[in-house]
Amino acid sequence: MTDQRPYAALLAKGEDRRQLILSVAQRLLRTYGWRGITLGQIAREAGVSPAGLLHHFESKEQLLNAALDDRDARDDARADRTTDDIIGQLRRVPRRFEETPDLIGMFAVLQMENLDPAAPLHDRFLGRYRSTVEIIAETIRRGQRTGRYRTDLDPALKAVEIAAFLNGIEASWLLDPSIPLTEVFREYTDSLARQLAAPPDAP
Numbered sequence: 001m002t003d004q005r006p007y008a009a010l011l012a013k014g015e016d017r018r019q020l021i022l023s024v025a026q027r028l029l030r031t032y033g034w035r036g037i038t039l040g041q042i043a044r045e046a047g048v049s050p051a052g053l054l055h056h057f058e059s060k061e062q063l064l065n066a067a068l069d070d071r072d073a074r075d076d077a078r079a080d081r082t083t084d085d086i087i088g089q090l091r092r093v094p095r096r097f098e099e100t101p102d103l104i105g106m107f108a109v110l111q112m113e114n115l116d117p118a119a120p121l122h123d124r125f126l127g128r129y130r131s132t133v134e135i136i137a138e139t140i141r142r143g144q145r146t147g148r149y150r151t152d153l154d155p156a157l158k159a160v161e162i163a164a165f166l167n168g169i170e171a172s173w174l175l176d177p178s179i180p181l182t183e184v185f186r187e188y189t190d191s192l193a194r195q196l197a198a199p200p201d202a203p
Contacts, residue, residue: 001105021056025063025067026103027045027102028045030105039053042063067106068107071106072128078096079146086140086143086192087189087193096126097170105174134159136155137159147198149197158195158202162192
């Protein structure tokens with residue numbers, strides 16, 4: 001039987017290099033945005049040749065989408081689509097900020113670059129935003145069905161508010177990393193919990 005170990009090692013090395021290129025791209029995107037970097041700059045920072053980069057990513061657009069796909073996959077892996085506890089979900093967000101600052105920064109910068117409907121990634125960011133709002137709204141609806149949250153509020157409107165808070169705190173923290181994220185989130189979620197809480201049972 002043919003020894004597959006050299007081939008497996010080659011594949012692993014190729015995947016490691018691909019991940020390195022993605023990480024470098026995400027860091028540079030956070031700093032310079034998409035318009036401010038070139039494939040050559042990313043290749044130099046990653047320590048690979050331009051041809052080596054193009055072996056993994058055929059174009060700048062493909063690399064950009066791969067960087068965003070990686071970010072979205074990590075976010076999705078952290079999300080619990082079955083919970084009825086939006087407060088608990090929000091209180092875990094500061095850890096994500098601290099563990100993946102380049103991903104947070106990259107997403108925020110690219111989103112600002114693509115606000116114009118004619119921008120190349122506008123539809124992708126709009127779709128991601130709407131998906132996020134719907135996920136938040138559905139979590140609140142589950143809480144309403146289980147009796148955790150009051151039923152006289154509109155989950156869709158509250159979800160827009162929560163998404164606005166998340167977008168705002170991302171931008172504020174990127175501008176001023178000294179912001180005490182945990183305390184800010186605790187203050188906001190404590191207030192939100194009071195707004196959402198179902199009334200006590202009547203005696």
